[in-house]
Amino acid sequence: MKYLFTVLLVLTVSTAVFAGGFQLNEHGARAMAQGGAWAARAYDGSAIFFNPAGLGFQKQGSVYLGTTIIMPKSTFYGPTNLGQATKNEMVAQTFTPINIYATYPITENLHVGIGVNNPYGLGTEWPSNWSGRYITQKVDLTSFYFSPTVAYKVNDQLSLGVGFNYVTGDVSLSRIVSPGDAKVALDLSGTGTGFNAGAIFKVTPELSFGASYRSSVKIDASGSAKFTPTSALFPEGDASASLELPATAFVGVAYKVMENFELEADYQYVGWSSYKELAIKFKKDNSTSVSPKNYENVYILRIGGEYTMDALQIRFGYLFDKNPVTDHYSEPLLPDADRNGINIGLGYKINEALHVDVSYLFLKFADRAVTNTEVQFDGTYQATANLFGINFGYNF
Amino acid sequence: MKYVNNILMVVTLLFVAGLTGCTTDAPADLPKASLNGVTINKYVAVGNSLAAGYQSSGLYKSAQKYSYPKLIADQLTAAGAGVGTFEQPYWSDPGNPDPKTGKAARYVIISLADPSNPVIGPKGETPTATSPENAATLARPYDNLGLPGAPLAGFMDTVGTYQGGFGAAIIRGAGGLPKSQFRAVKALQPQLVTFWLGNNDVLGYATTGGTSPAAPTPLATFTFLYNQALDTLKKSVANVKIIVGTIPNVTTIPFFTTIGPKVGAKLAAAGGLALYYQKKGESGVASGTTKFTNPSGDPLICLTGSPYAGLIGTATGKFYKDNGFPALPAGIDTTKPFGVHPQNPWPNALTLDSAEIAIAGQAVSDFNNAIKTVAAAQGAAVVDFNAIFTDINANGKLISGVKYTSAYITGGLFSLDGVHPTNRGAGVLANEIIKVMNAKFGTNVTSVDVSSLPALEIPLGKYMTSDKMLPYIAPHSWDSFLKLWQN
Numbered sequence: 001m002k003y004l005f006t007v008l009l010v011l012t013v014s015t016a017v018f019a020g021g022f023q024l025n026e027h028g029a030r031a032m033a034q035g036g037a038w039a040a041r042a043y044d045g046s047a048i049f050f051n052p053a054g055l056g057f058q059k060q061g062s063v064y065l066g067t068t069i070i071m072p073k074s075t076f077y078g079p080t081n082l083g084q085a086t087k088n089e090m091v092a093q094t095f096t097p098i099n100i101y102a103t104y105p106i107t108e109n110l111h112v113g114i115g116v117n118n119p120y121g122l123g124t125e126w127p128s129n130w131s132g133r134y135i136t137q138k139v140d141l142t143s144f145y146f147s148p149t150v151a152y153k154v155n156d157q158l159s160l161g162v163g164f165n166y167v168t169g170d171v172s173l174s175r176i177v178s179p180g181d182a183k184v185a186l187d188l189s190g191t192g193t194g195f196n197a198g199a200i201f202k203v204t205p206e207l208s209f210g211a212s213y214r215s216s217v218k219i220d221a222s223g224s225a226k227f228t229p230t231s232a233l234f235p236e237g238d239a240s241a242s243l244e245l246p247a248t249a250f251v252g253v254a255y256k257v258m259e260n261f262e263l264e265a266d267y268q269y270v271g272w273s274s275y276k277e278l279a280i281k282f283k284k285d286n287s288t289s290v291s292p293k294n295y296e297n298v299y300i301l302r303i304g305g306e307y308t309m310d311a312l313q314i315r316f317g318y319l320f321d322k323n324p325v326t327d328h329y330s331e332p333l334l335p336d337a338d339r340n341g342i343n344i345g346l347g348y349k350i351n352e353a354l355h356v357d358v359s360y361l362f363l364k365f366a367d368r369a370v371t372n373t374e375v376q377f378d379g380t381y382q383a384t385a386n387l388f389g390i391n392f393g394y395n396f
Numbered sequence: 397m398k399y400v401n402n403i404l405m406v407v408t409l410l411f412v413a414g415l416t417g418c419t420t421d422a423p424a425d426l427p428k429a430s431l432n433g434v435t436i437n438k439y440v441a442v443g444n445s446l447a448a449g450y451q452s453s454g455l456y457k458s459a460q461k462y463s464y465p466k467l468i469a470d471q472l473t474a475a476g477a478g479v480g481t482f483e484q485p486y487w488s489d490p491g492n493p494d495p496k497t498g499k500a501a502r503y504v505i506i507s508l509a510d511p512s513n514p515v516i517g518p519k520g521e522t523p524t525a526t527s528p529e530n531a532a533t534l535a536r537p538y539d540n541l542g543l544p545g546a547p548l549a550g551f552m553d554t555v556g557t558y559q560g561g562f563g564a565a566i567i568r569g570a571g572g573l574p575k576s577q578f579r580a581v582k583a584l585q586p587q588l589v590t591f592w593l594g595n596n597d598v599l600g601y602a603t604t605g606g607t608s609p610a611a612p613t614p615l616a617t618f619t620f621l622y623n624q625a626l627d628t629l630k631k632s633v634a635n636v637k638i639i640v641g642t643i644p645n646v647t648t649i650p651f652f653t654t655i656g657p658k659v660g661a662k663l664a665a666a667g668g669l670a671l672y673y674q675k676k677g678e679s680g681v682a683s684g685t686t687k688f689t690n691p692s693g694d695p696l697i698c699l700t701g702s703p704y705a706g707l708i709g710t711a712t713g714k715f716y717k718d719n720g721f722p723a724l725p726a727g728i729d730t731t732k733p734f735g736v737h738p739q740n741p742w743p744n745a746l747t748l749d750s751a752e753i754a755i756a757g758q759a760v761s762d763f764n765n766a767i768k769t770v771a772a773a774q775g776a777a778v779v780d781f782n783a784i785f786t787d788i789n790a791n792g793k794l795i796s797g798v799k800y801t802s803a804y805i806t807g808g809l810f811s812l813d814g815v816h817p818t819n820r821g822a823g824v825l826a827n828e829i830i831k832v833m834n835a836k837f838g839t840n841v842t843s844v845d846v847s848s849l850p851a852l853e854i855p856l857g858k859y860m861t862s863d864k865m866l867p868y869i870a871p872h873s874w875d876s877f878l879k880l881w882q883n
Contacts (some may be wrong), residue, residue: 077426079796082827083842085426121494135797178798179808180854233806251611367423376794380423 017157021214022141022334023248023270026068027099027117027301029389033345033359034304035317037264039250040210041198044393045101048115048149051198051212051250052161055111055151061104066357066391073386074335074365078379079131081371088132090335091125099391109153113130117204118168119145120245133176134366135375137183138335143169143245147196157202161212165194169219169243173333183228190221198250198342206256216247216274225282242279243330247271252302260308268300272324292374293329298322304343313347314358330370335381337368345389353396358390428841429475436477436637436839438586440539442551442577444596445816445880446561446825447542449484453501453518453877454814455544455562456491457529458850459551459811460484462819465540465590467826467844472588475841484540485528485566490521492562493769494876499523501876503812505805505870507854512803513706516812517873520789527565537573537580538566545597545880547613548621551577552628560596561879578625582632590829592641594618594767596880598759602646603705603815604675604878605698605745606752612759626774637837638776639829642764644785646756647696650804651814652748653866655697659705663736666709671735673742676751681727694750699804699814700878702869703745708735709740715743718871768880777836779828793824796847800824804867808852813877819849 028046031038038046042054045064072088103113123140126132151161170189177184194241198212222240230236252266272295279290304317321339330336345359365383372378411793441464442448450457458729460466469482490500500521507515528538543550543829545560554575556563569575574583581589595612629638646652663669673695674680697705704715713730724730748756764782771778785802787793788809792801801807804814809821817825821848830841 077423079845080427081843082795082845083427083429084845085422085428087422131796131845134847175797178800179806179852301616317669369423369425373795376798380426382423 007307018349022122024070024071024097024119024121025268026097026387026389027119028064028101029066029345029357029391030306030315030347032068032361032387032389033315033317033343033347034264034306035266035302035319035341035343035358036268036300037252037254037266037302037304037317037319039212039266040208040252040264041262042198042200042210043114045103045115045152046099047120047161048101048103048113048147048163049099049117051148051200051210051252052113052163052196053159053198053210053212054107055103055113055149055161056153056159057200057202058103058105058111058240058396061102062393063100063102064391064393065098065100066389067096067098068387068389070097071386072122072383074124074381074383075380076126076132076335076379079373079377080369081373081376081378084131084379088126088130088332091127092286093123093125095122097121101298107116111151111153113151114147115145115147115149115163117145117147118143124333124335132332132377134178135331135377136173136175137169137287139173139333141169141171143167149196150220159200160198162197163195165196165214167192167194167217167219167245169221169245171221171243177227177234180231180233180290182234184222185226185228187226187240188221188223188239190219190243191219192219192245194245203206208254208376209249210252210254212276213249214247216271217245219243219245223340235284235287238283238293240281240283244274246274261305263305264303264363266302268302270298270300270324273297273302275324294326295324295329296326298324306347311349315343315345315347317343319340319343321363327368328372329374330381331373331375331377332381335365335368335383337365337381337383339363339365353394355393355395357389357391357393361385361387361389363387403880419823429471430531431472431475431477432838432840434637434837434839436479438539438584439465439469439472439477439479439482439590439764440581440584440586441468441542441590441592442581443542444589445542445544445548446595447540447592448544448562448566448592449540449542449701449822450544451816451818451874452503453720453816454491455487456489456500456502457486458489459491459502459819460486462849463540463542464817464822464825464829465542467823467849468829469539471826471830471841471844473668475839479539482540483530483534483536483538485531485538486563487527487531488525490523492876493523493526494518494713495561495879496872496875499551503852503873504848505812514867515868516869529657531565531571532566537568539584539586541566541577541580543567543577545596545600546577546593547574547600548593548618548625549613549809551593551621551625553577554579578628578632581629585633586636588637588639589633590639590641591625591629592779592781592815593625594643594763597763598643598756599646599815600880601759602752602756603651603698603700604746605700605743605747606749606755606825607745608878611694612756615759615766618763619770620747622770623773626770626776629811630774637833638771639779639833639836640767640771640775640776641779641829642762642782644782645760646748647753648785648789648802649815650695650802650807651699652812653802654674654699654804654814655705658694659697659701659708662708669709669736671708671742672738672740673735673749674744675749676744676755678744680725681741694753695747696753697742698746698748699867699869700871700874702741702867703871704742704746705842706868709733711740713740715746718756720747777832779832781825781828784828788824792819795824796845798847805852807853811852818852820846820851823849860869
């Protein structure tokens with residue numbers, strides 16, 4: 001009995017904090033408009049995220065900054081294991097992750113840059129009295145990556161880049177605990193470090209290959225668990241957890257079909273299998289609660305293109321994002337499913353120095369019916385998301 | 397710029413379309429409640445306190461509203477059954493009075509001043525009703541015929557001997573209505589009957605530590621009565637569908653599993669002292685000793701022992717004073733330390749020792765075999781509550797992220813008397829019955845969303861720590877509860 005509450009507390013609480021649904025790959029409106037297929041070109045400051053080698057081929061210094069407005073919509077029908085088909089709509093929220101990049105060529109071959117962005121973020125919130133309230137009511141996650149980056153153009157065909165990642169993460173989760181129906185709010189934050197590296201090789205002026213890798217980042221997060229109302233029974237107070245953001249890698253190939261028309265296809269790997277379990281330690285009773293996750297490694301397929309007409313560029317793309325959560329571990333904390341995304345966008349050169357990129361992505365999550373789930377909360381999830389990106393670039 | 401405008405317009409349109417045009421249809425294959433062509437226009441529950449919605453040692457409306465028969469009736473209605481209003485004998489809160497004090501009999505958590513020793517019991521609430529609120533106006537039998545305290549013999553009883561303490565108020569035979577559960581069912585002519593009796597044929601024996609009554613109902617009597625009950629039911633109600641339930645083993649309920657481990661820990665902390673206790677049939681000097689080292693140990697200590705658990709090691713005769721012994725039994729010396737001296741042993745009425753556990757266990761096993769045999773012969777569906785509670789006792793039950801267990805208070809399934817279910821416990825019972833009904837009769841009735849039922853109220857401000865908790869329930873708090881079995 002001693003650890004019953006502790007176990008119950010985290011049985012589900014932090015299940016999917018850093019899950020696929022919280023991984024963001026929209027870090028620049030130009031790349032986003034092309035399905036995120038950008039690792040073999042990485043022409044702008046977002047190279048710091050997609051492939052640091054991209055900086056090596058850039059001619060000028062630049063500042064590139066923007067945001068993505070994300071409006072997810074999710075519905076859960078269930079719990080079907082109790083024969084229920086109740087429609088539960090997730091509370092509507094809008095998220096605005098940012099991206100800021102500054103790059104500078106020290107020499108023609110040696111480039112430096114720094115980026116700040118949010119590769120993991122978002123949140124979910126369900127109605128306060130819904131029947132999944134013992135699993136989750138609200139979760140919010142923000143992360144900031146600060147990435148000083150160096151790229152070196154070896155020759156006109158090959159560029160190499162490497163970056164360091166200083167990462168901060170904040171997570172807050174709340175749900176109801178039983179028995180007693182108290183509300184628990186868990187707030188954890190911490191930092192971690194990682195690195196990334198990449199290469200771009202131009203076989204011909206028309207054909208280029210790119211590959212990049214970003215290491216996993218282990219975040220030692222600490223904070224508090226707060227119960228309302230509280231009780232001697234609850235492990236109120238200091239809490240900590242070690243969370244590992246998975247490694248990811250891009251491999252892409254780009255081809256100039258015409259002088260003003262380029263296409264690219266990328267394969268992105270995400271090493272979610274490192275997320276086997278989540279262990280939360282509570283200082284009060286020195287207990288650790290371990291909950292199994294057993295995520296799977298997944299991939300994302302990306303294709304996109306860009307057509308240039310004078311000052312205007314028209315972009316389009318498509319992506320398929322395989323979700324890392326197995327049916328058994330599916331839960332409303334993160335309603336994830338395989339996603340198809342359609343992208344469009346425009347770039348407009350206001351003058352030689354200034355340009356603006358806008359993009360739109362519509363994500364459709366496959367309807368997902370899950371049974372015999374770990375938390376005994378089965379049902380069908382439906383979700384879509386609208387994402388709107390805008391970036392301003394200034395070259396110098 | 398012409399291009400720009402055109403393209404911007406297209407982008408805008410697509411964006412707007414994306415925002416507004418993507419309302420998705422409800423997914424296919426969602427569960428849909430239906431009776432699948434089975435006709436159910438009347439449902440009647442035959443049972444005891446478990447069916448009545450008796451909870452925390454009392455019968456009161458806010459618990460009766462979530463009795464398992466009522467929950468089943470609601471699910472039947474949702475599936476299209478024309479059962480109408482499912483009539484129950486509601487006692488307005490705070491419920492039935494304790495016969496001695498006149499105050500409401502139900503338990504609440506009275507005090508958590510010491511979180512390790514929560515004080516539980518009736519809190520002196522004044523009852524507002526002495527009979528069910530609609531007893532005078534409802535000119536037909538209730539659909540929920542659960543009679544707290546009734547043994548199997550209560551089904552055919554027209555006199556009231558075996559109808560438990562609420563027979564007159566619920567059956568209302570004196571008011572001109574059918575005089576027994578059986579006659580009421582016959583008058584109502586239901587298509588569906590849940591028949592869960594038999595618990596009290598062993599529970600009264602067990603909850604009084606094997607003292608009152610001194611033995612479970614004899615198997616031959618039980619088998620005869622069970623056969624008679626289902627046979628007459630089938631013959632008297634055309635095409636009736638009957639669902640029966642087996643009897644959970646008494647060792648799986650917190651009434652018997654809460655105090656023992658705490659006493660064991662107390663004795664261990666005192667340097668491994670042995671508990672002297674009276675064995676089956678003994679009332680005088682203890683002849684045996686044992687140590688509580690096993691949480692599911694021998695003897696099991698009844699929850700009625702809670703007020704005495706804190707007195708172990710002190711020179712006290714409180715048990716004998718509380719229970720009105722005219723004189724101390726021969727050889728008992730209450731100047732000796734209670735529980736740890738053979739001349740002042742732990743009383744027989746507060747334990748189930750190995751012999752009594754065996755007797756209760758044998759009765760449960762025999763009764764359950766009889767139930768299954770008779771049910772098979774009569775074409776009744778069987779819900780194996782014994783297997784279900786044995787599993788919950790071992791593994792708990794996870795529902796919508798909540799792990800329910802058979803622990804006292806914190807487990808969420810058992811009310812404060814340690815025997816009867818909470819609202820959510822009743823939800824679990826209802827779901828097990830619905831599952832069997834669907835499998836046996838081909839209906840597609842959906843389950844109760846257990847999380848939507850009100851949870852046991854626990855004042856969290858000073859909550860008890862579950863591993864140290866030794867509840868205190870004052871001796872006479874149990875009078876009304878134990879009276880259930882005093883026929």
